[in-house]
Amino acid sequence: MADFSRIDGRTVRLPRSYNAALDLLDRHLLEGRGDRIAVVDDRASYSYADLARRADAVGRALRAAGVEPEQRVMLCLLDTVDFHATFLGAIKAGAVPVPVNTLLTPEDYAYLLEDSRARLLVVSDALFPKLEPVLAQSRFLKAVFVASSPLGGPDGGRPRLDAAIEAHRGPLEPAPTCADDVAFWLYSSGSTGRPKGALHLHSHLVWTAALYAQPILGIRESDVVFSAAKLFFAYGLGNSLTFPLSVGATAVLAAARPTPASVLRILKERRPTIFCGVPTLFASILATPAGEAPEAPALRASSSAGEALPRHIGEGWRARFGSDILDGIGSTELLHIFISNRPGDVRYGTSGKPVPGYDVKLVDESGEPVPDGVEGSLWVRGPSACAAYWNNRERSLATFHGPWTRTGDTYVRDADGYFTYAGRTDDMLKVGGIWVSPFEVESAVASHPSVLEAAVVGQPDGEGLVKPKAFVVLKEPDRASEALAAELKAFVKERLAPFKYPRWIEFVRELPKTATGKVQRYRLRGG
Numbered sequence: 250m251a252d253f254s255r256i257d258g259r260t261v262r263l264p265r266s267y268n269a270a271l272d273l274l275d276r277h278l279l280e281g282r283g284d285r286i287a288v289v290d291d292r293a294s295y296s297y298a299d300l301a302r303r304a305d306a307v308g309r310a311l312r313a314a315g316v317e318p319e320q321r322v323m324l325c326l327l328d329t330v331d332f333h334a335t336f337l338g339a340i341k342a343g344a345v346p347v348p349v350n351t352l353l354t355p356e357d358y359a360y361l362l363e364d365s366r367a368r369l370l371v372v373s374d375a376l377f378p379k380l381e382p383v384l385a386q387s388r389f390l391k392a393v394f395v396a397s398s399p400l401g402g403p404d405g406g407r408p409r410l411d412a413a414i415e416a417h418r419g420p421l422e423p424a425p426t427c428a429d430d431v432a433f434w435l436y437s438s439g440s441t442g443r444p445k446g447a448l449h450l451h452s453h454l455v456w457t458a459a460l461y462a463q464p465i466l467g468i469r470e471s472d473v474v475f476s477a478a479k480l481f482f483a484y485g486l487g488n489s490l491t492f493p494l495s496v497g498a499t500a501v502l503a504a505a506r507p508t509p510a511s512v513l514r515i516l517k518e519r520r521p522t523i524f525c526g527v528p529t530l531f532a533s534i535l536a537t538p539a540g541e542a543p544e545a546p547a548l549r550a551s552s553s554a555g556e557a558l559p560r561h562i563g564e565g566w567r568a569r570f571g572s573d574i575l576d577g578i579g580s581t582e583l584l585h586i587f588i589s590n591r592p593g594d595v596r597y598g599t600s601g602k603p604v605p606g607y608d609v610k611l612v613d614e615s616g617e618p619v620p621d622g623v624e625g626s627l628w629v630r631g632p633s634a635c636a637a638y639w640n641n642r643e644r645s646l647a648t649f650h651g652p653w654t655r656t657g658d659t660y661v662r663d664a665d666g667y668f669t670y671a672g673r674t675d676d677m678l679k680v681g682g683i684w685v686s687p688f689e690v691e692s693a694v695a696s697h698p699s700v701l702e703a704a705v706v707g708q709p710d711g712e713g714l715v716k717p718k719a720f721v722v723l724k725e726p727d728r729a730s731e732a733l734a735a736e737l738k739a740f741v742k743e744r745l746a747p748f749k750y751p752r753w754i755e756f757v758r759e760l761p762k763t764a765t766g767k768v769q770r771y772r773l774r775g776g
């Protein structure tokens with residue numbers, strides 16, 4: 250009989266012998282939830298029993314292909330049921346799934362294959378053309394399975410995952426893992442340097458469900474979750490896999506890139522009760538004209554993460570959809586959200602309060618705690634923090650200090666205990682000797698009714714002194730003009746300390762962003 254976790258208030262009791270896939274998937278069959286719907290993707294609905302059978306077949310196929318426990322399996326998959334089956338099947342078999350961003354270049358994938366030494370790759374057909382050119386140069390890869398997606402695509406003559414599943418039907422003997430074994434990796438992309446593989450353990454998934462999803466989001470068996478943030482991102486993995494599967498709820502998946510129209514259609518037709526997105530998406534949805542009510546008939550809460558949610562977006566969403574967006578900060582290293590707003594206690598413009606079970610501290614340059622109202626570097630401690638970065642002693646030493654993880658973010662805590670984002674430690678600007686948070690300037694610019702979004706970087710002026718410059722995306726790009734630029738400068742000057750206003754405004758059609766929606770300010774510097 251399998252050993253499962255027991256969630257006990259804010260604590261998770263984990264047996265030493267523990268496999269996360271049994272806890273998230275097989276447990277539901279034993280507890281009588283086999284017929285409940287686990288996943289609804291673009292093509293079909295899958296019960297917990299269906300998903301468990303698929304995961305077992307994938308695990309057996311991996312073993313048959315020569316994948317051994319502890320070896321990595323790279324997943325470059327669009328959001329379909331195949332992600333769940335492969336991620337959980339690999340974990341159950343003791344292998345280590347490594348989901349990667351689906352928006353990278355062939356060169357990036359070559360690096361990730363080399364760094365992870367993945368033995369097997371499971372790739373969606375639509376993404377196969379980006380992987381195919383680099384497969385031959387991988388020294389470790391033994392096999393490739395191509396997963397059919399609703400978007401379609403070639404397989405280069407490689408075996409299809411569906412065929413492998415058919416050929417390997419049958420029960421999978423779970424690997425005898427323990428709670429502290431490495432279960433999966435997630436690559437963390439900084440604004441500089443190569444991505445680093447964050448090593449996550451079997452225990453980490455259930456901890457994020459027990460500390461954040463159940464008490465804060467309030468997720469329960471009857472919920473239907475739709476996350477526009479994709480499964481390869483730690484945020485999406487929690488939203489669409491860990492959290493619903495932790496309680497026997499349902500995840501709605503969409504393979505294509507989310508657009509305001511596609512998200513609005515899903516909110517209406519699939520009736521999710523919980524929606525998860527990133528601020529840019531919430532903003533672009535709000536920029537569309539309100540439709541016939543009700544636009545989101547079942548929605549009771551949304552979450553936002555990845556970057557800070559500007560206050561006006563939260564307020565606009567509440568006004569239009571009748572429920573709140575819970576902004577929270579998480580990271581790949583901590584796996585999910587550790588400071589968050591919560592239902593009935595939302596303070597827009599802040600990240601909320603620490604999620605019980607996580608400890609956070611704000612410190613100055615010498616590591617001393619800063620008082621309330623003063624910016625400090627954010628450190629966090631909690632049971633879902635990754636063990637280390639793979640094969641990168643230097644970056645591990647710089648980030649993980651005993652039980653504490655340095656996030657690289659600057660935050661300020663107010664007297665009521667709410668935490669407000671003040672930028673990345675590395676993006677802060679010194680203007681006239683005073684720190685300016687580009688984020689603060691961006692928020693001010695973006696609160697102008699003509700602006701969709703903005704990014705602010707430092708640029709040297711005629712004196713060689715750094716001043717803020719704003720790159721601005723307008724809701725109606727054709728409205729760009731000198732007059733509007735002057736108006737935006739005045740608008741910011743009225744709202745912030747005058748030295749913070751952007752000395753230059755450049756109108757652009759879009760901002761350079763990481764696949765997970767973060768503005769790449771470094772690409773705008775010197776621009």
Ligand code: 3UK
Nearest residue numbers: 483484554555556557577578579580581585586670
């Ligand atoms: C920034 C935020 C302000 C912050 C993530 C939820 O974003 C996630 O992980 P990443 O590793 O990036 C982490 C960094 O992103 N950030 C995230 N959320 C917020 N800044 N307000 C926010 N609400 O710089 C952080 O250090 O890509 C988010 C769950 C899991 C995640 N991995």
